[in-house]
Amino acid sequence: MPRKRLTREESRDQTRERLLESGATIIAKKGLTGSSVEDIAAHAGYTRGAFYSNFGSKTDLFIELLKRDHHDIQQGLQAILDAGLPKKDMQAQLSAFYLQAYCGDTSFALWAEARLCALRDPKFRTRLNALLLEKRDTIGYFIEQFCKVMEKTLPVPGQDLAFGTMALIDGVRFFNACMPKELPEENAQAMLAAIFSATFFD
Amino acid sequence: MPRKRLTREESRDQTRERLLESGATIIAKKGLTGSSVEDIAAHAGYTRGAFYSNFGSKTDLFIELLKRDHHDIQQGLQAILDAGLPKKDMQAQLSAFYLQAYCGDTSFALWAEARLCALRDPKFRTRLNALLLEKRDTIGYFIEQFCKVMEKTLPVPGQDLAFGTMALIDGVRFFNACMPKELPEENAQAMLAAIFSATFFD
DNA sequence: GCACACTAATACAGATATGTATCTGAATTC
């Protein structure tokens, strides 16, 4: 196995990536205040020295994580939007995207944590709000496009409904994560579909 | 001002109450892990000694807070239900109750924090789920009663929709708290009303 | 009013965090 000798920059980037990945795992599991820099570094196979050499603080790493996740989601949605598929296919795409983006990984927990941090810390809030507003605009645009096709006039601004949509998805995701027995994935999806369809289509 | 000389039990209860109140404030502000026992005790005007003499741990106090808040909400809803008013009045009551229970105080932040704790700690989750399921049942019953009156057949179980309702309310409340400018109270209410009405009545 | 009981303060031991300052070894440059 030819273990390539890394250049200095490659090595640094690798460390950064590993720290980010480790950070996502640990912070999702223990929360921001609950995770020590030591934890994160050690889980990635490094020491605190490496961490502080790559990030100014735990919070900086966290924001970086959120930014990346946000941009992934943003791009995913944009791609579906740009594809210009017929409604039916689009809906299927969205459903698939939802499953992939929100279930099974750490992303959901990170955003939940971020919300709490924002609630408490004004500086953090400012940073997070920027991301959330971008998300709202994307989703809001989506909703309006959809409803135009469906010839449905929305009773309230699409951007406001975007907030509702985010709230609903994240909240339901939480219940599903915490009590999969009482709210199985299947029911969660059916219920979301019922609300969305009633609100946006009927 | 006749400062009454307190009996031992009264004095103890007073301490307990003060610690609980202080706990609510501090935990809402800094989160569970972010608040130290010292903080909570000091803010109530006591030392850690008093705290540990009244509670087994920070988590115990937190659960107690949630239980109290839950029972308050539970009773409020039950009272509205039991009053047997005509639909219009009931809806107004609900709206008023929502405003009073969810806006303006620490309760919302505590539940958000609790959700995160539950996500991470299985033991905590068990305890919290019990409360959440009671809440779901109350709200689910509500929804079904309402829809019976409205002669609307629900597409999914009322209990599942109860999860959705909780998710929606709490999530929207968060956006409203973090960016009141982008989602003012007025819009939030209008949007919630739109979704509820579409889902439950039309 | 005296002895007891209980509430809350104080003191202590142990654990864990943070951030900086310094050091080492490997990559890069000439």
Next chain:
DNA sequence: GAATTCAGATACATATCTGTATTAGTGTGC
């Protein structure tokens, strides 16, 4: 291949938190 530079390890000084063990002081019952 020697000098330099930079990533990351180690060491250190400083906080802070928890939980227990002990102590002081104030209601209670005799």
